[in-house]
Amino acid sequence: xxxxxxxxxxxxxxxxxxxxxxxxxxxxxxxxxxxxxxxxxxxxxxxxxxxxxxxxxxxxxxxxxxxxxxxxxxxxxxxxxxxxxxxxxxxxxxxxxxxxxxxxxxxxxxxxxxxxxxxxxxxxxxxxxxxxxxxxxxxxxxxxxxxxxxxxxxxxxxxxxxxxxxxxxxxxxxxxxxxxxxxxxxxxxxxxxxxxxxxxxxxxxxxxxxxxxxxxxxxxxxxxxxxxxxxxxxxxxxxxxxxxxxxxxxxxxxxxxxxxxxxxxxxxxxxxxxxxxxxxxxxxxxxxxxxxxxxxxxxxxxxxxxxxxxxxxxxxxxxxxxxxxxxxxxxxxxxxxxxxxxxxxxxxxxxxxxxxxxxxxxxxxxxxxxxxxxxxxxxxxxxxxxxxxxxxxxxxxxxxxxxxxxxxxxxxxxxxxxxxxxxxxxxxxxxxxxxxxxxxxxxxxxxxxxxxxxxxxxxxxxxxxxxxxxxxxxxxx
Amino acid sequence: xxxxxxxxxxxxxxxxxxxxxxxxxxxxxxxxxxxxxxxxxxxxxxxxxxxxxxxxxxxxxxxxxxxxxxxxxxxxxxxxxxxxxxxxxxxxxxxxxxxxxxxxxxxxxxxxxxxxxxxxxxxxxxxxxxxxxxxxxxxxxxxxxxxxxxxxxxxxxxxxxxxxxxxxxxxxxxxxxxxxxxxxxxxxxxxxxxxxxxxxxxxxxxxxxxxxxxxxxxxxxxxxxxxxxxxxxxxxxxxxxxxxxxxxxxxxxxxxxxxxxxxxxxxxxxxxxxxxxxxxxxxxxxxxxxxxxxxxxxxxxxxxxxxxxxxxxxxxxxxxxxxxx
Numbered sequence: 012x013x014x015x016x017x018x019x020x021x022x023x024x025x026x027x028x029x030x031x032x033x034x035x036x037x038x039x040x041x042x043x044x045x046x047x048x049x050x051x052x053x054x055x056x057x058x059x060x061x062x063x064x065x066x067x068x069x070x071x072x073x074x075x076x077x078x079x080x081x082x083x084x085x086x087x088x089x090x091x092x093x094x095x096x097x098x099x100x101x102x103x104x105x106x107x108x109x110x111x112x113x114x115x116x117x118x119x120x121x122x123x124x125x126x127x128x129x130x131x132x133x134x135x136x137x138x139x140x141x142x143x144x145x146x147x148x149x150x151x152x153x154x155x156x157x158x159x160x161x162x163x164x165x166x167x168x169x170x171x172x173x174x175x176x177x178x179x180x181x182x183x184x185x186x187x188x189x190x191x192x193x194x195x196x197x198x199x200x201x202x203x204x205x206x207x208x209x210x211x212x213x214x215x216x217x218x219x220x221x222x223x224x225x226x227x228x229x230x231x232x233x234x235x236x237x238x239x240x241x242x243x244x245x246x247x248x249x250x251x252x253x254x255x256x257x258x259x260x261x262x263x264x265x266x267x268x269x270x271x272x273x274x275x276x277x278x279x280x281x282x283x284x285x286x287x288x289x290x291x292x293x294x295x296x297x298x299x300x301x302x303x304x305x306x307x308x309x310x311x312x313x314x315x316x317x318x319x320x321x322x323x324x325x326x327x328x329x330x331x332x333x334x335x336x337x338x339x340x341x342x343x344x345x346x347x348x349x350x351x352x353x354x355x356x357x358x359x360x361x362x363x364x365x366x367x368x369x370x371x372x373x374x375x376x377x378x379x380x381x382x383x384x385x386x387x388x389x390x391x392x393x394x395x396x397x398x399x400x401x402x403x404x405x406x407x408x409x410x411x412x413x414x415x416x417x418x419x420x421x422x423x424x425x426x427x428x429x430x431x432x433x434x435x436x437x438x439x440x441x442x443x444x445x446x447x448x449x450x451x452x453x454x455x456x457x458x459x460x461x462x463x464x465x466x467x468x469x470x471x472x473x474x475x476x477x478x479x480x481x482x483x484x485x486x487x488x
Numbered sequence: 489x490x491x492x493x494x495x496x497x498x499x500x501x502x503x504x505x506x507x508x509x510x511x512x513x514x515x516x517x518x519x520x521x522x523x524x525x526x527x528x529x530x531x532x533x534x535x536x537x538x539x540x541x542x543x544x545x546x547x548x549x550x551x552x553x554x555x556x557x558x559x560x561x562x563x564x565x566x567x568x569x570x571x572x573x574x575x576x577x578x579x580x581x582x583x584x585x586x587x588x589x590x591x592x593x594x595x596x597x598x599x600x601x602x603x604x605x606x607x608x609x610x611x612x613x614x615x616x617x618x619x620x621x622x623x624x625x626x627x628x629x630x631x632x633x634x635x636x637x638x639x640x641x642x643x644x645x646x647x648x649x650x651x652x653x654x655x656x657x658x659x660x661x662x663x664x665x666x667x668x669x670x671x672x673x674x675x676x677x678x679x680x681x682x683x684x685x686x687x688x689x690x691x692x693x694x695x696x697x698x699x700x701x702x703x704x705x706x707x708x709x710x711x712x713x714x715x716x717x718x719x720x721x722x723x724x725x726x727x728x729x730x731x732x733x734x735x736x737x738x739x740x741x742x743x744x745x746x747x748x749x750x751x752x753x754x755x756x757x758x759x760x761x762x763x764x765x766x767x768x769x770x771x772x773x774x775x776x777x778x779x780x781x782x783x784x785x786x787x788x789x790x791x792x793x794x795x796x797x798x799x800x801x802x803x804x805x806x807x808x809x810x811x812x813x
Binding site for chain 2: 302305306307308309310311313314315317318319321322324325326329412416419420423424425426435439443446447451456460463464467468470471472475
């Protein structure tokens, strides 16, 4: 086999989460109130535009979660050996960006290095000049115009992006038409006329295809342009050790997703179980659980995380034999960070659910179930849990953006992800001192902040749409 | 009222004990003092004598909870738990890794922290409440819509962005204020004005949106309709009635954090070189100085509990329906 698949722990957890989300989708389909709420989300233009963007980020992150090790050149008579470097499908797709490292900083689209170097001339003299980059603009022959090359690549990239969008939109619309009722607006449009679908009039309450297609169009155009330009240049420049910044921001997406999603995997069971149990059973169970979360809450969040992360670091540093590769160690540290964040942040959800369960246990149908002698655990599962599910969904999507933002802060404080893990936090942390340089090295920071902004904004807007659809207080207004 | 206070204070004791046990478990049971010694001295090639010496110097060579070798009460007091954790209840935090007394250090650093955090808090509260009232006043209009959009955009920006670019723009590019540093007395103003402004701006998005929701929820209530029906102007309704009644949910969020203002802000203080408790904590985290982190965790939870009690008391001030008996 030319490669050996590698399953990192965080990959396993992330794929498990994808499975759980799929289950949630199936459950939602079967439960009419949830299905109706999701339809409301689907009808929201802003919500679906945000969801589309999130899906693109998720695709990047998931492509970065299929890891493998490449086989070394085979030697006859020996078992196949594999390289130590753990790569992902995304790394493979971006091999052009990953391998082409410069010496040090270079500005976006630059052809010359940021730092001056002394070159020895042919006649033995010396000259201080900005040396040309190894890869950035290497295709330009002397006399070629940089401007013309960049413009041409840009235009061809945009055209290619447009074509790609047309392909995707055709598939999507064709698929939508098959599932649509004959009277639906979407059924009136031929699948290959995606542009018309963006501007079509759709009846209120129908799925916001226009927003999905428009967002996809913007994403495709940008992606096309970036791809075309990055074949010949470093579109977002390079960092201190000459690594392409575009590659780094794309790699950061996975770290952000892991932090934002895996953490909820820890939060949900704790928050749901303890919250509902406290509210439903009351008495000493309530007292113990309330005591537990008051203690956890009373420690300032950052300090509790700091204390836990410091301890984890001591454990990791004193047990180097646990980890086969550096990637494994960084990966486990990332998961441990998620675990710590989850353990410190389930209290909010638990408190909400406790209040809701307090109200629900007095309702007639719960009382009736009790009178019939239904076991308490069954009541929790069958009668309480489905009726607090909307709170769980709202909290889940609302927490995501906060977690992504906090990763950057934690990495700055020095208690975030492993320094070798590429994340928005480590990018910002490495680049923030460079604003003091002259000329200013701004591109790493701006790229990291811009991608993070897009991800968090999409998450916030999606959370808003979800809240508007699921929160009974808000839908009444 | 007095009985209520006493009860609340009594309830604080088991919580603080819980915090103490939790941090103790984190710092001493998950990792033995041996692990810490190895960590501080460097993992490789460390002799047993060096570890023993490190532990003896810092008092980590005692048993964790129970000292069977000692006599009488010393069985309990001559332990790590008593010396390192229980002593915190009387304000004895011990010494940091560099040998300085933590309590003294905290006392000198609390001034700069408060000088930064209190103005940020007050200005921020004034600005956000007025902006939220304005949005609630013009609710449903285009201004309201774009105001909310701006809020969502502002809260999607990383807090680090505000700090890094604010510092770069005003200190480096425009040279209006010093990049970092601190001075006592009135000259602190020029060092504090930028961090305060950035702190206020960074918090705007989420708080304005939150307060606006509170106000609009309040506006939908019956007494507001009555007030309008008897002919009051929208301004009077908002300021006299809605603002007063929205104070309760606002207070819940606000009063809790007031005591914690003393802890200072980790990010602001470390970016702007202000010698407060926040930068003290960050330095301790980076130097892996466990005694300082432990002390700050303890103080933080004391202040949080104080905040909870203050919140309850403040309810009695703004809401005559609330009575504690």
